[in-house]
Amino acid sequence: MDKKVAIFRKEHFNAAHRLFVPGWTDEQNLKQFGKCSNPHYHGHNYELVVKVSGVPDPVTGYVIDLSDLSSIIQKHVLSRFDHKNLNLDTQEFAELNPTAENIVFVIYEILRRHLDAKLDLSVRLYETERNFVEYPA
Amino acid sequence: MVFLTRIEHFNAAHKLYNPEWGREQNEAVFGACANENWHGHNYELYVTIKGEPDPQTGFLMDVKKLSGIIKEHVTEKLDHKNLNIEVDFLKGKMCSTENLVIGIWNQLIDRLPAIVKLHSVKLYETPRIFVEYFG
Numbered sequence: 001m002d003k004k005v006a007i008f009r010k011e012h013f014n015a016a017h018r019l020f021v022p023g024w025t026d027e028q029n030l031k032q033f034g035k036c037s038n039p040h041y042h043g044h045n046y047e048l049v050v051k052v053s054g055v056p057d058p059v060t061g062y063v064i065d066l067s068d069l070s071s072i073i074q075k076h077v078l079s080r081f082d083h084k085n086l087n088l089d090t091q092e093f094a095e096l097n098p099t100a101e102n103i104v105f106v107i108y109e110i111l112r113r114h115l116d117a118k119l120d121l122s123v124r125l126y127e128t129e130r131n132f133v134e135y136p137a
Numbered sequence: 138m139v140f141l142t143r144i145e146h147f148n149a150a151h152k153l154y155n156p157e158w159g160r161e162q163n164e165a166v167f168g169a170c171a172n173e174n175w176h177g178h179n180y181e182l183y184v185t186i187k188g189e190p191d192p193q194t195g196f197l198m199d200v201k202k203l204s205g206i207i208k209e210h211v212t213e214k215l216d217h218k219n220l221n222i223e224v225d226f227l228k229g230k231m232c233s234t235e236n237l238v239i240g241i242w243n244q245l246i247d248r249l250p251a252i253v254k255l256h257s258v259k260l261y262e263t264p265r266i267f268v269e270y271f272g
Contacts, residue, residue, distance in 0.1 A: 043177005083169030
């Protein structure tokens with residue numbers, strides 16, 4: 001079989017964050033980001049869907065061993081972000097605003113480094129059931 | 138008797154941390170939930186009332202009014218807040234889902250019209266963990 005197949009792994013993590021631009025006043029931040037700029041933080045249950053596409057290996061039939069994919073996500077993404085304050089506890093968002101858009105991009109970049117170059121990667125992140133982002137677009 | 142449920146949601150930061158204990162004991166009991174800098178959840182709230190439908194309206198009560206009561210006394214106080222430091226009805230309490238559901242019940246119990254009774258408050262902390270309280 002030489003057709004590409006997509007395989008998905010769902011994971012989740014809980015984190016606190018706030019959206020703000022450090023150079024702006026509290027008033028400007030409130031105007032732009034509303035309640036999300038609360039200086040005492042708020043939080044989410046993030047749901048992560050990782051999509052890996054490739055041609056299944058002719059011997060194993062796998063695009064990627066799901067247990068390996070799960071371990072990569074656990075080791076490089078969840079261990080950094082789960083039960084953390086994204087603004088305070090992670091180097092990735094020390095200066096980058098932790099919007100869903102930026103988080104999904106950061107997660108993509110992290111995972112891309114740990115996957116075989118011949119595999120395609122796409123990441124979807126749900127901040128709430130109703131708000132989600134995807135990269136690449 | 139008819140039961141009616143209104144679903145609301147809010148997002149909040151919290152941590153599980155007993156200030157009378159040291160860091161080590163908090164981490165031993167609460168694990169990652171004790172993280173000093175907070176973490177957070179999307180909470181889903183189910184408020185169930187019970188009673189007999191009014192013969193003229195067919196309603197237990199106007200659901201819009203129920204939603205207004207929940208918003209004013211519960212979700213506006215909790216949404217996009219830090220539960221440990223910003224919520225008056227949780228002051229001095231451990232911010233577990235168990236205590237949160239009791240706090241929400243107490244916020245609602247005396248604010249509903251006499252024609253209905255509060256039956257239960259159910260609160261999902263994650264899609265896989267929820268608590269229920271029946272008073």
